[in-house]
Amino acid sequence: MVRVLGLATATLGLSLLATAPASAQNTRDDLHDGPLIEGYGRHVDLPTADYPTPTDGVYRVAFELLAPLNNPERVHGRLEAAARFMNMHAHAGVPKENLQVKLILHGGGTRAAMTNEGFRKRYEMDNPNLPLLQALTDAGVEIFLCEQSRVLSGLDASEVAAPVKSALSAMTAVVSLQAEGYQFLTY
Numbered sequence: 001m002v003r004v005l006g007l008a009t010a011t012l013g014l015s016l017l018a019t020a021p022a023s024a025q026n027t028r029d030d031l032h033d034g035p036l037i038e039g040y041g042r043h044v045d046l047p048t049a050d051y052p053t054p055t056d057g058v059y060r061v062a063f064e065l066l067a068p069l070n071n072p073e074r075v076h077g078r079l080e081a082a083a084r085f086m087n088m089h090a091h092a093g094v095p096k097e098n099l100q101v102k103l104i105l106h107g108g109g110t111r112a113a114m115t116n117e118g119f120r121k122r123y124e125m126d127n128p129n130l131p132l133l134q135a136l137t138d139a140g141v142e143i144f145l146c147e148q149s150r151v152l153s154g155l156d157a158s159e160v161a162a163p164v165k166s167a168l169s170a171m172t173a174v175v176s177l178q179a180e181g182y183q184f185l186t187y
Contacts, residue, residue, distance in 0.1 A: 036090045037136065039131075039135070040075070041085070043084050043091070044088075045088070053093070059098060063101070063102070065106070066107040067107075069108065072111075079133070079136065080132070083136060101140070102173075104174060104177075112129040113161055133161065137163040143165065145164045145166055150166075
Protein backbone atom coordinates (compact mmCIF):
# COMPACT_ATOMS: atom_id res chain seq x y z
CA MET A 1 0.00 0.00 0.00
CA VAL A 2 1.37 3.41 -0.95
CA ARG A 3 0.52 6.38 1.19
CA VAL A 4 0.41 9.92 -0.07
CA LEU A 5 2.25 12.34 2.15
CA GLY A 6 0.31 15.46 3.05
CA LEU A 7 1.33 19.09 3.37
CA ALA A 8 1.39 18.86 7.16
CA THR A 9 4.04 16.13 6.96
CA ALA A 10 6.14 18.09 4.46
CA THR A 11 5.79 21.35 6.38
CA LEU A 12 6.63 19.74 9.71
CA GLY A 13 9.65 18.02 8.23
CA LEU A 14 10.97 21.25 6.70
CA SER A 15 10.45 23.22 9.91
CA LEU A 16 12.13 20.56 12.04
CA LEU A 17 15.10 20.49 9.68
CA ALA A 18 15.41 24.24 10.01
CA THR A 19 15.66 23.91 13.80
CA ALA A 20 17.86 20.81 14.02
CA PRO A 21 20.05 20.51 17.12
CA ALA A 22 23.68 21.61 17.00
CA SER A 23 24.87 17.99 16.77
CA ALA A 24 23.12 17.61 13.41
CA GLN A 25 24.10 20.91 11.81
CA ASN A 26 25.79 21.04 8.45
CA THR A 27 27.81 23.83 6.89
CA ARG A 28 27.95 25.31 3.41
CA ASP A 29 30.84 22.95 2.74
CA ASP A 30 28.30 20.09 2.92
CA LEU A 31 26.14 21.41 0.05
CA HIS A 32 25.98 19.28 -3.08
CA ASP A 33 23.66 18.67 -6.01
CA GLY A 34 22.30 15.46 -7.52
CA PRO A 35 21.51 12.64 -7.64
CA LEU A 36 18.63 13.44 -10.03
CA ILE A 37 19.47 16.94 -11.23
CA GLU A 38 23.17 17.67 -11.61
CA GLY A 39 24.32 21.28 -11.33
CA TYR A 40 21.16 22.51 -9.58
CA GLY A 41 19.18 21.99 -6.40
CA ARG A 42 22.06 22.12 -3.96
CA HIS A 43 21.20 20.68 -0.56
CA VAL A 44 22.66 19.10 2.54
CA ASP A 45 22.04 15.55 3.65
CA LEU A 46 20.89 14.96 7.19
CA PRO A 47 20.46 11.22 7.74
CA THR A 48 20.44 11.71 11.52
CA ALA A 49 17.64 14.30 11.56
CA ASP A 50 15.31 14.08 14.52
CA TYR A 51 12.39 13.95 12.08
CA PRO A 52 13.07 11.05 9.70
CA THR A 53 12.31 11.53 6.02
CA PRO A 54 9.44 9.24 5.01
CA THR A 55 10.72 7.20 2.06
CA ASP A 56 7.80 4.81 1.56
CA GLY A 57 5.19 7.31 0.40
CA VAL A 58 4.40 9.21 -2.77
CA TYR A 59 5.20 12.92 -2.76
CA ARG A 60 2.67 14.73 -4.95
CA VAL A 61 3.99 18.26 -4.88
CA ALA A 62 3.37 21.32 -7.03
CA PHE A 63 5.37 24.52 -7.22
CA GLU A 64 3.99 27.78 -8.58
CA LEU A 65 6.31 30.20 -10.36
CA LEU A 66 4.49 33.49 -10.03
CA ALA A 67 7.26 35.87 -9.00
CA PRO A 68 8.86 37.94 -11.74
CA LEU A 69 12.43 37.52 -12.95
CA ASN A 70 13.98 40.23 -10.81
CA ASN A 71 17.41 39.26 -12.05
CA PRO A 72 17.17 37.82 -15.59
CA GLU A 73 20.81 36.66 -15.45
CA ARG A 74 19.98 34.11 -12.75
CA VAL A 75 17.87 30.97 -12.68
CA HIS A 76 14.41 31.53 -11.18
CA GLY A 77 14.54 30.65 -7.48
CA ARG A 78 11.42 28.49 -7.57
CA LEU A 79 12.98 26.31 -10.29
CA GLU A 80 15.97 25.81 -7.99
CA ALA A 81 13.59 24.95 -5.14
CA ALA A 82 11.95 22.25 -7.24
CA ALA A 83 15.37 20.81 -8.13
CA ARG A 84 16.36 20.88 -4.45
CA PHE A 85 13.17 19.07 -3.49
CA MET A 86 13.84 16.35 -6.06
CA ASN A 87 17.53 15.95 -5.18
CA MET A 88 17.29 15.94 -1.41
CA HIS A 89 14.41 13.46 -1.33
CA ALA A 90 16.03 11.13 -3.87
CA HIS A 91 19.25 11.23 -1.88
CA ALA A 92 17.28 10.46 1.30
CA GLY A 93 15.98 7.28 -0.34
CA VAL A 94 12.64 8.25 -1.89
CA PRO A 95 12.32 6.36 -5.21
CA LYS A 96 12.26 8.64 -8.27
CA GLU A 97 8.83 7.30 -9.28
CA ASN A 98 7.46 8.45 -5.90
CA LEU A 99 8.49 12.05 -6.56
CA GLN A 100 5.52 13.32 -8.56
CA VAL A 101 6.33 17.00 -9.02
CA LYS A 102 4.58 19.58 -11.20
CA LEU A 103 5.43 23.21 -11.93
CA ILE A 104 2.88 25.86 -12.83
CA LEU A 105 4.33 28.99 -14.46
CA HIS A 106 2.15 32.09 -14.55
CA GLY A 107 2.24 35.82 -13.92
CA GLY A 108 5.84 36.97 -13.62
CA GLY A 109 7.09 33.38 -13.84
CA THR A 110 5.96 33.19 -17.47
CA ARG A 111 9.25 34.62 -18.73
CA ALA A 112 11.21 31.69 -17.28
CA ALA A 113 9.66 29.53 -20.03
CA MET A 114 10.93 31.60 -22.94
CA THR A 115 13.07 30.31 -25.78
CA ASN A 116 16.54 31.79 -26.09
CA GLU A 117 15.37 33.84 -29.06
CA GLY A 118 12.45 35.37 -27.16
CA PHE A 119 14.59 35.96 -24.08
CA ARG A 120 17.29 37.68 -26.16
CA LYS A 121 14.71 40.10 -27.61
CA ARG A 122 13.84 41.24 -24.09
CA TYR A 123 17.05 40.80 -22.10
CA GLU A 124 19.86 40.62 -24.72
CA MET A 125 21.03 37.24 -23.37
CA ASP A 126 20.14 33.55 -23.49
CA ASN A 127 17.56 32.25 -21.04
CA PRO A 128 19.50 30.82 -18.06
CA ASN A 129 16.41 28.79 -17.02
CA LEU A 130 16.37 26.51 -20.08
CA PRO A 131 18.98 23.98 -18.94
CA LEU A 132 17.21 23.57 -15.60
CA LEU A 133 13.77 23.30 -17.23
CA GLN A 134 15.15 20.45 -19.36
CA ALA A 135 16.89 18.79 -16.40
CA LEU A 136 13.69 18.94 -14.35
CA THR A 137 11.75 17.37 -17.22
CA ASP A 138 14.39 14.67 -17.63
CA ALA A 139 13.95 13.90 -13.92
CA GLY A 140 10.19 13.42 -14.39
CA VAL A 141 8.85 16.87 -13.48
CA GLU A 142 5.99 18.18 -15.62
CA ILE A 143 6.01 21.90 -16.37
CA PHE A 144 2.89 23.82 -17.40
CA LEU A 145 2.52 27.41 -18.57
CA CYS A 146 -0.68 29.38 -17.99
CA GLU A 147 -1.90 30.39 -21.45
CA GLN A 148 -3.79 33.34 -19.97
CA SER A 149 -0.54 34.72 -18.53
CA ARG A 150 1.32 34.01 -21.75
CA VAL A 151 -1.15 35.98 -23.84
CA LEU A 152 -1.49 38.85 -21.34
CA SER A 153 2.29 39.19 -21.06
CA GLY A 154 2.64 39.51 -24.84
CA LEU A 155 4.60 36.29 -25.20
CA ASP A 156 4.01 34.59 -28.55
CA ALA A 157 3.38 30.82 -28.48
CA SER A 158 6.51 30.38 -30.64
CA GLU A 159 8.56 31.93 -27.81
CA VAL A 160 7.68 29.16 -25.34
CA ALA A 161 10.50 26.68 -24.95
CA ALA A 162 10.18 22.94 -25.02
CA PRO A 163 9.66 21.09 -22.67
CA VAL A 164 7.03 23.48 -21.26
CA LYS A 165 3.43 22.40 -21.85
CA SER A 166 0.36 24.63 -21.96
CA ALA A 167 -2.54 24.86 -19.51
CA LEU A 168 -5.77 26.78 -20.03
CA SER A 169 -4.97 28.75 -16.90
CA ALA A 170 -2.94 28.51 -13.71
CA MET A 171 -6.21 28.60 -11.77
CA THR A 172 -7.45 25.53 -13.63
CA ALA A 173 -4.18 23.67 -13.09
CA VAL A 174 -4.07 24.53 -9.37
CA VAL A 175 -7.64 23.40 -8.70
CA SER A 176 -7.21 20.23 -10.75
CA LEU A 177 -3.92 19.28 -9.13
CA GLN A 178 -5.32 19.88 -5.65
CA ALA A 179 -8.22 17.57 -6.49
CA GLU A 180 -5.64 14.94 -7.55
CA GLY A 181 -3.97 15.16 -4.12
CA TYR A 182 -1.08 17.47 -4.96
CA GLN A 183 0.21 19.69 -2.19
CA PHE A 184 1.37 23.19 -3.10
CA LEU A 185 4.55 24.42 -1.47
CA THR A 186 4.16 28.14 -0.94
CA TYR A 187 7.07 29.14 1.25
